Amino acid sequence: MVSYSILSIISRHMDNDKLFSLRKPLPNASWYEKWMLFYNVAKRNMAVFKAYKNGQYTSIRGCHNMKCRELRRPKDIKRCGSCHQMNYCSTECQSVDWKEGHRDICHRLRPLRLEYDHPTLRERSFITALAHHEHEASILDLCLKKISFMHTHPDEAYYILFDYTSTHSVPLIRSVQQPPRLRTSPSNAMLAQWEDQVNRAAHSEGRMELLVVVFGDGKSTYRRMVPLRSPTSIIQTGLRRIADSLQADVEHSKVDIRKEVENLLARRRELGEHALEWEGVQTE
Numbered sequence: 001m002v003s004y005s006i007l008s009i010i011s012r013h014m015d016n017d018k019l020f021s022l023r024k025p026l027p028n029a030s031w032y033e034k035w036m037l038f039y040n041v042a043k044r045n046m047a048v049f050k051a052y053k054n055g056q057y058t059s060i061r062g063c064h065n066m067k068c069r070e071l072r073r074p075k076d077i078k079r080c081g082s083c084h085q086m087n088y089c090s091t092e093c094q095s096v097d098w099k100e101g102h103r104d105i106c107h108r109l110r111p112l113r114l115e116y117d118h119p120t121l122r123e124r125s126f127i128t129a130l131a132h133h134e135h136e137a138s139i140l141d142l143c144l145k146k147i148s149f150m151h152t153h154p155d156e157a158y159y160i161l162f163d164y165t166s167t168h169s170v171p172l173i174r175s176v177q178q179p180p181r182l183r184t185s186p187s188n189a190m191l192a193q194w195e196d197q198v199n200r201a202a203h204s205e206g207r208m209e210l211l212v213v214v215f216g217d218g219k220s221t222y223r224r225m226v227p228l229r230s231p232t233s234i235i236q237t238g239l240r241r242i243a244d245s246l247q248a249d250v251e252h253s254k255v256d257i258r259k260e261v262e263n264l265l266a267r268r269r270e271l272g273e274h275a276l277e278w279e280g281v282q283t284e
């Protein structure tokens with residue numbers, strides 16, 4: 001239910017009313033719970049699919065000179081001509097990043113151009129859109145999970161995991177010490193990409209986070225890295241501050257933490273950061 005082609009078939013052959021009129025109040029049926037799970041995911045993803053198809057999603061790319069705060073639409077940013085994995089707002093930024101270490105890793109990332117394990121660019125682009133959307137939809141819950149991780153693992157970096165292959169796909173926070181199972185290829189380019197992204201996130205002052213999406217098409221399981229970029233580090237520094245204050249004051253109540261996170265998110269909304277990728281899409 002996260003595949004562009006499957007959602008496209010559903011939307012073509014069944015209008016929403018037909019699909020969703022199958023919702024029957026039969027809570028005693030053994031399949032009811034599974035059906036409701038499917039129903040809810042289908043409904044939510046269909047809304048995202050339609051918005052994506054109508055062009056309401058714009059992917060935003062960050063400059064890979066990690067000191068630069070530039071975020072731009074794909075047509076306004078240039079890629080590294082060799083690996084096609086890095087984006088730069090200017091030749092100056094490209095040259096800074098090259099010296100910072102991209103020159104040592106560029107050739108290791110090059111095979112990714114051919115080895116991406118999911119067939120079409122559109123599927124990859126849609127899964128990125130879906131992940132961005134769900135990240136935004138579950139941001140409060142995620143922030144609370146991050147605080148709890150920072151509190152229990154003060155010196156460890158983390159990544160966000162969206163596993164669409166598990167039935168209850170809630171976003172998880174995982175330590176980078178427990179990386180996702182990356183498909184091994186002769187070149188090990190995905191492993192190189194993972195190490196590079198972990199390293200970049202660590203040097204981004206909280207302006208880049210790692211998000212790994214796991215999804216399947218019935219035949220295979222795929223993993224895709226979807227780095228999240230923000231123009232400022234207000235959320236990350238804010239969460240860190242709350243996590244540190246917990247260490248000093250264990251009495252800090254859950255209600256207070258939630259309130260503080262809500263304030264941070266309100267501040268982020270004022271700055272307009274939340275609206276970078278999705279333009280006003282509502283999916284309940």
Ligand SMILES: [Zn+2]
Pocket residue numbers: 063064065068069070088089090093
């Ligand atoms: Zn730049």
Ligand SMILES: [Zn+2]
Pocket residue numbers: 080081082083084085086102106107
């Ligand atoms: Zn390169």
